[in-house]
Amino acid sequence: MAETKYDVLGIGNAIFDVLVQTDEGFLARHGMTKGGMALIDEARAAAIYDDMGPATEMSGGSAANTIVGLAGFGARTAFIGKVKDDQIGRLYSHDIKAANVSFATAPANGGPATGCSYILVTPDGERTMNTWLGAAQDLTPDDIDAAEVAASSIVYLEGYLWDPKNAKEAFLKASHIAHEAGRQVALTLSDAFCVDRYRGEFLDLMRSRTVDLIFANEAELQSLYQTSDFDTALAALRQDVALGVVTRSEKGCVVATRDNVIAVPAFPVGKLVDTTGAGDLFAAGFLFGLVRGAGYENAGKLGALAAAEVIQHIGARPQASLKQLAKQHGLPV
Template identity: 50%
Template sequence: MTSEPRFQSSTSLDVVGIGNAIVDVLVQTDDSFLQTHGLQKGGMALIDETQAERLYKASGPGLETSGGSVANTMVGIAQLGGKAGFIGRVRDDQLGEIFSHDIRAVGARFDTPAATSGATTARCLIYVTPDAERTMCTFLGASTQLEPEDLDLSMVREAKVLYLEGYLWDSPAAKRAFIAAAEACRDSGGQVALSLSDGFCVDRHRESFLDLVNGHVDVLFANDVEIMSLYETDDFDTAVKHVSGCCRVASLTRGAKGSVVLSGDQRWDIGIVSLGDLLDTTGAGDLYAGGFLHGYTQGESLERCGQLGALCAGQIVTQLGARPQVSLKQLAATQLP
């Protein structure tokens, strides 16, 4: 069952995402490796290029694939049959070529020219322990040097939804690009969606994020840690009360407890979808957002949007890496007819 149309029929893209263009290096390891290198299990640490090279050399064999939170979401949308575009900065190097090829190969539009100077392409070392927990060490490199002039605003104006990641707020240049794109999207009748990205990111930018959530964002994505951090509470239900009504839709994921979708005074509790053994939680939130936004831009009910998000998240945690190795479109057709 679909709701009333939410968007203009003239838009040619469903979702355009702006985020960090990162190549993920996924390595299966054990707790002793984390301890040896002083890595906090389950955390996300920003590292410099020297640290990135040192850890990379010390790691065992890994899977290299283009990543980045919003880029993963765009790939999910494209795999579901939606029309997705991505804007992000890479360098003209080997990792930049890997990123560009991977995201285009799945059908997402990526037109941002590679930089010919400055930092190298970003990479994220993701250490997955036997309990499926992931520990991330990220060198942001070229991705943080995204400038407003790198934006293809014509692409932004073609989108039903512009999807932005909170990590962009860490870089003044990317923050300016973020604001310019949001204004262009709104002026063209589109909606703006935001992912809070990370609890530590929320801690760094709480006041700015509160301002965004209160009137500048249509669709908010956050996990339980992030939304509780935003409102400085250790109680999830208290955070839900605070965010209710602040934006058009809020979608809050809770790991094994499923997710909660809010709109006005309505609430839907969505269960998880179990499709196999839990292997790697990398990208679960990203693919949840992909499923949700695909349903949202196709006019599905918010409950069904949450169910599609849960299905995509349920698939991605059964494999290594954040890029689906099965057809999400076929999976949705069989699991959510």
């Protein structure tokens, strides 16, 4: 097999995050479903933004957060996602490159502005997202660089990509190229509401071996198999995919193959501030362990460590060196 240029290449919606700490009343006033991700139009985005208090603004997007986390561990990474050539798009591009991530997707010259997600964080640390995809929905198969995909050990895709039609085709093209080159393809289910929208298609991606590795949390897994019983859902997942990793908040995670299930505890957390990016950073740690050949249990521990770091501050990008944290805790880097 040819040498790899990247450990992990992520493909996802390039979204700029606007985060604000607020109360349940704000969610009720705007008719939001707490803890979920709703797709909104530009007019609703403006209405929410106008009503928000002082905000923290930073580059985001689910797969991009994972890729930045991987770079923080010292992995070789790349990201494919669409921004517009506007002020926020240029800021996004600068941020991701500054995190040591290769980002060569050509920005859009026309069309909608760079996408934004308005993220409301309630006092219990739960995050509620309202996402206007903007330019992100214009990611097309032409944006997939075949050579870059083929030179990546793992291609990582986000379930949110299933909302824009063109991105769906880009996703399938990338999976095909990766498998032709003997690489692995990972998918995160992203959100229980996203699973509700595309359950049949996600199951087909798994059963057709379009994806090799699935990341999900408990709610997403139970939505996927339409059961409230965790063990039933896990048994079904083990039949449908070669490797499944399910996060269970404070209960840690389970790593499931056809032959075995390994439970890994959560990492202790001083104070839960904001759950934005918890799943994204867990995936970063797990994928890092996987590409380093550290074994499933250590991969789970690296994921738990990264998730614990990100939920103790506002925003979905790590503030501490994940590499140093892993070393401090005796984990392989």
